[in-house]
Amino acid sequence: MLNRLSDTIYYLSNQEDKERPTLGLVCGDRYSLIIDAGNSPRHAKDFLIEIEKLNVPPVKYVVITHAHWDHFLGMNEFDATIIVNHQTNELIKEWQRLSYDDRSLQKYVTTNQISAMCMEIIQTDMPNRDRFKLKSPDVIFENTLTIDLGNKVCILERIKSTHTDDSTIIYIPDEKVVFLGDCAYGTTTNSLFHYKQSLLLPMMKDIQKYDAEMFLLGHESICDLNEMNIYWEELTTASHVVKSISLENAIESFKLENKRNPNDNELFFIQAFVNDHIIQSQ
Template structure:
């Protein structure tokens, strides 16, 4: 079921047990725009069926926030202009070169090119896999792009991100709503979950300049500005005490700096920043 944020903004909540991120819908007087196409054709179909139940203008655009499979493998089901940034476009070309038959999927799994969950979703939710080819983008932008839906403007920007190098966010100015995709999260490299520490403050600056009041995230669905500010505070204080690949040093530094023990969220972030140092030291 679609969640209604306002008369012109809706979203389909994330389902982490099925590796399904939040999908967004912004409606103007003339057209509607979708944010992310889902993790499979089935996910996209279910989203489109929910959209059909409400009286909104036709979907003309779909924006992909970044080239992680759970955000774009539903693309072929959506008959709309596909918009991506130039880095996302390059990464999608890699997926267009893949084969999706069982033998190929087994090979990708054995070489860690695709995760086990990704392969399972592809096998169960994509029909005619042997002939499956991902659609190509129609509009490719470099840094920013403004889309007019008819008395409703969406601002797209490629930002710095702790999650990927190709993150696009979507801001709806008259509603002060910002779709973040997965941009504010960490990532996993060589089996280590980490936050890209050097990009944390630049990312926060890129996001906070919009002064948004509501935030749609890929795997939390929706947060208000107070919740996001708490998130920024916790992740920032954690980053400030991590100077080396030593978790013990970071924990001691935190207690000395803030005169308290870190809470559970802060411990999680500290470990992620320590992992970032470990990766850089390898």
């Protein structure tokens, strides 16, 4: 079932047990726009079934927030203009060259091209896929793109983020809503989960320049401004004390600067920033 954020914005909540991220729907007077295409054709079809229950203008655009499989593998199901930034397009090209039969998928898992979870979802949700080929996006933009759905403007901006370099965020000014995809999360490199420390403040600046009160995230669904500010505060406080690969030094520095022990979130973030130093030192 779709969640209604306003008269013109809806979203399908993330389902972590199925590796399904949040999908968004923005409706103008003439057209509707979808944010992210889902992790499989089945996910996309489930979303479209829910949209059909609403009396909304036809879907003309689908924006992919970044080139991680769970956000775009359903895009063949949409009879709409697929929009991506330039780098997302280059990364999707790699998936267009893949074969999706069981033998090929197993080989990709073995060579770390895809995850075991990705293979499992594809095998479950795409039973007839031996000849499956991912279609190409229709519109590729560089840095920003503005789309008018009919008295409903959507601003797309590519930003570098702590999650991936090809992140696109979507801001709806009259609603003060921004879809962040996964950009505010960390990432995993060489089996270490980390936040790209050098990109944290630039990313926050890119996001906070928009006058937003509600934030849709790929794997949390929705946060209000207060919740996002707490998240940013915990991230920046943790980042500030990490200056080396020493977790002990970072925790001690946190205690000295803040006159308290880090909470569970801050401790998690401190470890993630320490991991980033470890990765940068390799």
